[in-house]
Amino acid sequence: MTRNGRVWLSVFFWAFVVYLFVPLLLMILMGFKDSKFIGFPIRSWTLDWYLGVFDNGEVIATFGYSLWIAVASTLISILMGTWLALLLSGRRFVGRFAVYALTLLPALVPGIISAIAFRIYARQIGIEPGMGAIIWAHAVHNVPFVALVVMARLSTLPKSLGEAARDLGADPLVTFMRVTLPYLKPAIIGASIFCLLLSFDDFVRSFFLGSYEPTLPVLIFAKLRSGMSPEINAISTVALILTAVLGVWAERSSRRMNREN
Amino acid sequence: MTSEPIVRLEGISKAYGKAQALHPMDLTIAPGEFVTFLGPSGCGKSTTLRILGGFETSDTGRIILDGQDVTAQPPEKRKVNMVFQDYALFPHMTVAQNISFGLELKGLGKAEIKQRLDEVMSFLELAPFATRYASQLSGGQRQRVALARALAPDPALLLLDEPLGALDAKLRGQVQMELKAIQRRTDKTFLFVTHDQDEALTMSDRIVVMNGGRIEQDGTPEDLYFHPQTRFVAEFIGATNLIDGTVRGLDGAAQEVVLDWRGIELRGQAPAGAPQTGQEVSASLRLEKIALGAERPATRNAVMGRIVDKTFLGSRVAVNIVVPEAGDALLRAYADSDVTARLGDAPVWLGWDSHALSVLRH
Ligand SMILES: Nc1ncnc2c1ncn2[C@@H]1O[C@H](COP(=O)(O)OP(=O)(O)OP(=O)(O)O)[C@@H](O)[C@H]1O
Ligand SMILES: [Mg+2]
Numbered sequence: 314m315t316r317n318g319r320v321w322l323s324v325f326f327w328a329f330v331v332y333l334f335v336p337l338l339l340m341i342l343m344g345f346k347d348s349k350f351i352g353f354p355i356r357s358w359t360l361d362w363y364l365g366v367f368d369n370g371e372v373i374a375t376f377g378y379s380l381w382i383a384v385a386s387t388l389i390s391i392l393m394g395t396w397l398a399l400l401l402s403g404r405r406f407v408g409r410f411a412v413y414a415l416t417l418l419p420a421l422v423p424g425i426i427s428a429i430a431f432r433i434y435a436r437q438i439g440i441e442p443g444m445g446a447i448i449w450a451h452a453v454h455n456v457p458f459v460a461l462v463v464m465a466r467l468s469t470l471p472k473s474l475g476e477a478a479r480d481l482g483a484d485p486l487v488t489f490m491r492v493t494l495p496y497l498k499p500a501i502i503g504a505s506i507f508c509l510l511l512s513f514d515d516f517v518r519s520f521f522l523g524s525y526e527p528t529l530p531v532l533i534f535a536k537l538r539s540g541m542s543p544e545i546n547a548i549s550t551v552a553l554i555l556t557a558v559l560g561v562w563a564e565r566s567s568r569r570m571n572r573e574n
Numbered sequence: 575m576t577s578e579p580i581v582r583l584e585g586i587s588k589a590y591g592k593a594q595a596l597h598p599m600d601l602t603i604a605p606g607e608f609v610t611f612l613g614p615s616g617c618g619k620s621t622t623l624r625i626l627g628g629f630e631t632s633d634t635g636r637i638i639l640d641g642q643d644v645t646a647q648p649p650e651k652r653k654v655n656m657v658f659q660d661y662a663l664f665p666h667m668t669v670a671q672n673i674s675f676g677l678e679l680k681g682l683g684k685a686e687i688k689q690r691l692d693e694v695m696s697f698l699e700l701a702p703f704a705t706r707y708a709s710q711l712s713g714g715q716r717q718r719v720a721l722a723r724a725l726a727p728d729p730a731l732l733l734l735d736e737p738l739g740a741l742d743a744k745l746r747g748q749v750q751m752e753l754k755a756i757q758r759r760t761d762k763t764f765l766f767v768t769h770d771q772d773e774a775l776t777m778s779d780r781i782v783v784m785n786g787g788r789i790e791q792d793g794t795p796e797d798l799y800f801h802p803q804t805r806f807v808a809e810f811i812g813a814t815n816l817i818d819g820t821v822r823g824l825d826g827a828a829q830e831v832v833l834d835w836r837g838i839e840l841r842g843q844a845p846a847g848a849p850q851t852g853q854e855v856s857a858s859l860r861l862e863k864i865a866l867g868a869e870r871p872a873t874r875n876a877v878m879g880r881i882v883d884k885t886f887l888g889s890r891v892a893v894n895i896v897v898p899e900a901g902d903a904l905l906r907a908y909a910d911s912d913v914t915a916r917l918g919d920a921p922v923w924l925g926w927d928s929h930a931l932s933v934l935r936h
Pocket of ligand 2: 620621
């Protein structure tokens with residue numbers, strides 16, 4: 314690469330960093346402002362907003378609610394997605410392409426459209442808005458990501474590995490549990506983290522399918538409408554830090570697993 | 575062979591769509607034998623091995639293993655273990671866990687597993703690597719782990735599909751010796767696949783040469799080398815002189831074929847199913863079976879020739895010899911360097927016995 318090219322590249326990179334982190338930094342800082350209104354200048358500082366987050370029963374409950382939805386929907390999408398990936402990577406069968414297309418479809422439909430569709434359909438078949446409906450919508454939305462990640466991993470599984478297990482006395486089920494599944498583990502863990510974050514972060518589906526109990530993004534949205542206060546910044550920052558920790562941990566553990574394999 | 579065969583293949587075959595990968599084939603293997611399938615790429619070696627292991631089903635015939643018909647059994651039920659070409663070590667398990675896998679599935683107790691594991695690991699000198707993962711081993715070490723894993727459950731038959739293919743030339747030679755020694759010490763029956771003729775010759779008790787999904791010839795390395803039955807075997811294994819001639823007759827008592835080679839009478843060894851008088855045949859004459867000298871030799875066959883070309887090979891010299899009496903036909907032979915020096919440009923006598931000239935089947 315030419316010298317000029319390198320300079321431009323680093324300019325773009327730093328522009329990207331500024332674009333990404335300055336708003337976050339402002340958000341974090343604003344949570345320390347000792348005033349009811351968001352905006353510069355910050356004359357005096359306080360920890361009250363942050364401490365308030367951990368004191369606020371509503372926020373804590375919403376946090377737990379969101380987490381519970383994330384975990385439940387992730388479990389469902391992992392089971393469904395892995396099963397579909399195995400089905401699609403295995404023996405050919407009639408209608409395979411149709412199953413493949415249907416598996417990927419939820420990733421392609423815009424969130425707002427699928428959210429409204431889910432809402433209408435849920436009412437038709439008598440599903441009440443609330444946790445179940447949100448979990449259902451999140452799970453369906455996340456299945457394609459799981460299926461794609463697991464299929465990519467499966468395509469690198471040497472055929473001889475399963476044969477070696479059979480050769481050494483493992484029936485098909487034991488082969489799956491002791492060889493195939495451990496081989497898929499890094500992909501499944503990676504996909505789980507991704508699903509957790511997607512679900513935790515989702516607003517549109519949770520908004521349309523929720524009842525009176527809000528998920529965290531919905532709560533933040535509701536609070537925004539009733540006026541901007543540094544409390545929102547503090548809540549968002551705590552959520553940000555938790556998801557970032559989860560992301561970094563996932564990245565490191567998947568890197569460790571790759572080293573082993 | 576006095577003992578019951580460990581393996582009997584009766585008319586097994588395999589077609590993939592229209593392509594016949596394996597024509598109906600019979601084969602028996604005695605306990606403790608080191609048998610090698612040798613043949614060019616795509617000749618059906620792996621297919622045969624995979625049918626034995628249970629990874630492919632045979633279209634026809636039966637597979638008898640240790641006196642038991644296993645034709646319909648899945649791989650996990652057969653007392654056969656395989657060393658895969660890519661070793662197929664489980665990446666998420668350590669060396670010890672890989673080797674124990676088959677022992678656990680055999681339902682052995684903890685103490686027994688530990689004992690057998692230690693036994694196999696010390697036998698193959700793997701103890702220092704017990705807690706390593708496959709990715710932390712060298713090619714040769716991986717190969718030994720694959721072997722240990724296959725040997726541990728004490729199978730009746732060990733299948734090895736080109737297990738040395740991934741090793742470099744130097745290591746390969748060393749591992750060949752090791753493998754042969756292990757086979758002798760364990761007294762196991764090995765069925766080995768390779769397309770490398772030197773490997774087959776050095777390691778095997780018996781070689782089964784395959785070509786186009788059929789067995790070309792089945793015999794000891796010496797047998798195949800010195801008495802090839804077909805042109806394919808003669809050319810595939812080692813270097814040889816192919817002599818084309820017409821059958822003049824058979825010398826019944828000595829089981830010799832009398833050949834007319836461009837006007838010269840030669841005597842060769844008849845193949846199974848002796849050829850008819852007047853038939854055109856080929857015969858194989860190994861380079862090292864031709865003796866060179868200044869005097870007419872006392873062997874059954876003797877022709878006069880002239881050295882036209884010499885290649886120094888170190889321990890010996892490869893010479894090209896033109897035989898004027900046979901219409902300037904070319905023969906290749908080996909000689910000691912002092913012999914060729916002594917002969918100089920003078921005409922030389924070439925001599926060989928009738929059993930050195932193998933008349934090939936048509
Ligand atoms: N799954 C398959 N589908 C279709 N054809 C196959 C399949 N497996 C093998 N064949 C064909 O069967 C023939 C024999 O294959 P096989 O693998 O037994 O050859 P091989 O002697 O082991 O060759 P190599 O030395 O290259 O491993 C080949 O022509 C191959 O293309
Ligand atoms: Mg092969």
